[in-house]
Amino acid sequence: MQVRPGSRPRRLAVVLAVGLAAALSGGCDTVDLPGSGDGTAATGGSGTDGTAALTGPAPAALDGLAVKGRAPRTGYDRDRFGAGWVDTDRNGCDTRNDVLARDLTGETFVPGTQDCVVLSGTLADPYSGRTIAFQRGQETSDDVQIDHVVALSDAWQKGAQQWDAATRTAFANDPLNLLAVDGPLNMQKGDGDAATWLPPATSYRCAYVARQVAVKAGYGLWVTQAERNAMATVLATCPDEPLPRAAAAAPGPGPAAAGGVFYADCAAVRAGGAAPIRAGDPGWRPSFDGDGDGVGCER
Helix, strand or coil: EEEEECCCCCCCCCCCCHHHHCCCCCCCCCCCCCCCCCCCCCCCCCCCCCCCCCEEEHHHHHHHHCCCCCCCCCCCCHHHCCCCCCCCCCCCCCCHHHHHHEEEEEHHHHHHHCCCCCEEEECCCCCCEEEEEEEEECCCCCHHEEECCCCCHHHHCCCCCHCCHHHHHHHHHHHHEEEEEEHHHHHHHHHCCCCCCCCCCHHHHHHHHHHHHHHHHHHCCCEEEHHHHHHHHHHHHHHHHHHHHHCCCCCCCCCCCCCCCCCCCHHHHHHHHCCCCECCCCCCHHHHHCCCCCCCCCC
């Protein structure tokens, strides 16, 4: 048995850019963010390039999310977000094991898996506040599950229907949207949003909602009015709650963007001689398209 007591993950790049890594298809609709005529979000400031700056307090970012009704669940299937856990960051381990290695302490690994398949460890569960012992096995693995903080079905009904398959797979495996948590609580949450489910541990609710806001802002997903009200109620108790630092991190290894090209902002697009950039071009990201005409970094 291989043991790394108290270690933290050495391989999982916790970055929102993993999710933004795959560009939305050219047929996607751009979500107009309230209070901004150029499609930028109120998240700590935006450049003149029309790129969203995913930093700053969560309440400001919440103000930048579009509010719409929930679209029908018609056509939703888990496999539309990829066939289970995949290795999007190309480190040789699937995302489930990456997240377990990140979130557990004292983790051990199945021998012969090159510190990849997590065998056991201890979880400080953010949802319940309990300490949970994890042991891989047919009867015990479900004690700790990997939660999509923004549920896949919820995303499907709030914009993801319009994404291409690569974007949905990236979203389902984005570390920013994933947490190792108490299994029964994860099952209880289901595909609920903040209007229908919040962690029982009230001390974690601000961080939980801030993470949902960061994910939805990064992917251009909208919220319902009831969801927005619930988020605002939580964040009113912590007006300085920051978006997760991962939202502003640089992309890690793996498919960085469409065509394997990543541009951090429009300045990088121009420096690379790719401006104006169009939907479907290598390196395209929807945040480049402030006016929703399918062409970005025009200025």
